[in-house]
Every structure is written in structure tokens, then in C-alpha cells.
Amino acid sequence: DAEITQSPRHKITETGRQVTLACHQTWNHNNMFWYRQDLGHGLRLIHYSYGVQDTNKGEVSDGYSVSRSNTEDLPLTLESAASSQTSVYFCASSETSWGGTDTQYFGPGTRLTVL
């Protein structure tokens, strides 16, 4: 069965370190997304990609970067981790179609703690 996986599931790091969160999907979806979820803020879009070599900034992109070298993967990098980036991170993917009707499917999430 097609799925979307994230690794690691839990990560503790220190302020200033570079951290990369992995996201891998086997749906063969063109679109991939990274969100963070914090109490009181719901899901907020960090970065997204509509295809290979395409990346775009979302609502809360400062301090994060992504790259898309193939269809299956969209790793999220925190260049210099800050305590404000302690959060739960979700990756999602969707198919492309005109009309914006496609459902997003979510990975299991990564809980990141920055000390």
C-alpha cells in the first residue's frame, strides 16, 4: 500500500545545530508539504513543492529550507535550530489536478525538541 513516512519520529537537539527531518511518500504525488503544529496555532504551512526542483515558502518559512530532487522525498532542514522551533512537524502529499480538489494525506509526524 502507498504511504507517507517521516523520520525520525522523535528528535531532541540543541540550539544552533542543523537538523534535517525526512519525508518519503510512495503515492507518486506531485505535491508535498511541510507543516508545524503548535497548541493554539493549528497547522501552519512551512514549505511546499509542486514537483521536482520546485520549492515555495509558506506562512512560517523563516529558519527552514527544503529541496526536492525526486518525486518521493522532501527533506526539511532547520539551518540553526532555535527553541521556538520546538514543535510537531507533519509532512503531507497530494495529487495535482485543476480545481484544487485534491486531498492531502499526512505522515505520522516528527516531534522535535530544541533545548
Place this chain on the structure above:
Amino acid sequence: QKEVEQNSGPLSVPEGAIASLNCTYSDRGSQSFFWYRQYSGKSPELIMSIYSNGDKEDGRFTAQLNKASQYVSLLIRDSQPSDSATYLCAVNSLTGQNFVFGPGTRLSVLP
């Protein structure tokens, strides 16, 4: 700024009752609407999608859409304790592939 608003709750209903969850959105260009359920510590999972005005039923769930009022709701009939979760409303525009999520409503179904 596109916004999606929901009552944060918690909304408490007794087992067997109807739970009514509401969502309003600001972007009149919105064309597709989704309800996700999220259990504590888990990822969001799709319950319903709706694209046209009116009602859409799927088992115990009914989604209602009124584009003129910019309002979408989710009714859960015969609520069960297993329905206790946070329900997220998501809205997408005609030309975009990006969702805007509401903050979620926490539902508690009491046995």
C-alpha cells in the same frame, strides 16, 4: 490573509447525541472543503470532503456547505466515545493546491 475559523471547544456531547462542528472561511474563491479528524498524538486523517452547496452524507457523518454564507459544518450522528478528537476544517482555493487549516475544535463524547 486567508482565514479559517473554528470554535476551539471543547465541545462536550453525551454518547448517542448529535455533535455539530462549525467552520467559517474568509476567501470567497474557496472551492473545496475538507474535514479531518486528529486523535491526540496522531496525524490528521480525512473524514469528509465537500465541493458543492448542500449536504453530503457518509455513514454517521454529514458535511454541510453554504458558499454564500462562507460556512461549512460537520454533523456527527449517534456520537461515540471513539469520536472524541480534534476536528480540523481545511479550505482550498480554485487555483491553489494549498490548504488553509482552521485551529480545530476539540470534541469530547461522554459515555
